[in-house]
Amino acid sequence: MEPTATRRRPRLAQTLVDDLRRQIEAGALPVGAQLPTEPQLEAQFDVSRTVVREAIAELRAAGLVIPIQGKGMFVTDLATAPAITLTPREIQSIPHTLETLEFRMAVETEGAAIAAYRRSAMQEEAIRAANHEMADRIQNGGSTVEADFAFHQAIAAATNNSHFVDAMTRFGPRSIPRGQFPTLPSANDTQYLLGVLAEHDRILEAIADQDPEAARAAMREHLTASQKRYRQLSR
Template identity: 65%
Template sequence: MTTNGRGRQRLAQKVIDQLRLQIETGKLQAGAQLPTEPQLEATFGVSRTVVREAIADLRAAGLVKPVQGKGVFVSEITARPGLVLTPVEIKSIPETLELLEFRMAAEGEAAAIAAYRRTAEQEAAIAAANRKMAAFIEQGLSTVEADYEFHLAVAIATNNRFYVDVLRHFGARTIPRGQFPTLPEANDRAYLEKVHAEHTEILAAIAEQDPDRARQAMRAHMIASQRRYRQLADQQPQ
């Protein structure tokens, strides 16, 4: 049985919430090893993909860290205060969430249209942008521009100029992390690899000319971003 993108994100969030609670209450203390992937799958009744997405989110948040050949462990720094952004960044959060809400509707449909309307050259352009982002992650370079190029390539593949006009109007600020230079995860490899994996799922659906899967993959990508920035807002001092 398969789970669509949105359902997988909900299941991943359930695992994230439960493990975060165990870490924050001390049930899983600093230095403690997390259960293995099969154990987590059995405990939560979810797939390995869901478990890996949840672990990637916890790693991006700095709550856990993998140790080569040993497993995943609770980070030593677990009682740190919430991340405090600059006043300009804090002011940007509501606008960022509004833009993501708009993009979910517009780009979800754009991905679906691209899945059945794209040309071979347009599919190749989406794939090239995806490879470029992977290369930039590997080199430790900023991925904001490559991320934007991926989304723009999807819009171009709709062969509908209005989708392209919208993406070009917003430009690189379409990519939220470009507006938050203080945010550590903006340059965190685990976080960026998760974003890239979401892009890869969108690309695969478009390549296979599956509009429903493409729409769901893009919406799941946007939902994941919304979740990250809502959590960011909750961490700020009142």
């Protein structure tokens, strides 16, 4: 790719983000509305699929939209929420949270791929059970942090490599960022948590299908969304 094209793409993505954000804030895309599809956004703004996906990733990281499996992206009620005010302790936690997510990105993307071709039927069931537990917690309004961590820990176990298990055990449930930021609206927001669950579903199904590439990509997408969200808090 030519350098000029590389430089232009972030600007195009930011332009698209800004335009969609204005539509959301103005009510042209109200809470619950479906975002135009990727092909529609490509045609409307005359940009590439890559630009559209980068823009949508930014909107997801900002908590403005969430994916609903099989349907598309929808505007959340977080889009109309007041500005976020973090406590001093939460502000101090941001750098460590970003470092943890960076480490998890390096380890868990490959771990998911390895789990996809090494997992046993029993290990697959353990991953599925953790995901079901998280779904139950969302439905009942309970804390999802422990179940979320159990999901990732079960994937580490399915690699059948003790170093992946050791890495997850070292961090424990504190590696789930929202547990460190209780004042964030998304920490207990049902729509947001269902979006996280949908990301888990994609990881789970790729592992169940023994598709390493799909598992790697699904885990990368999942952790990238978290990274972007918490980077925005540090600005």
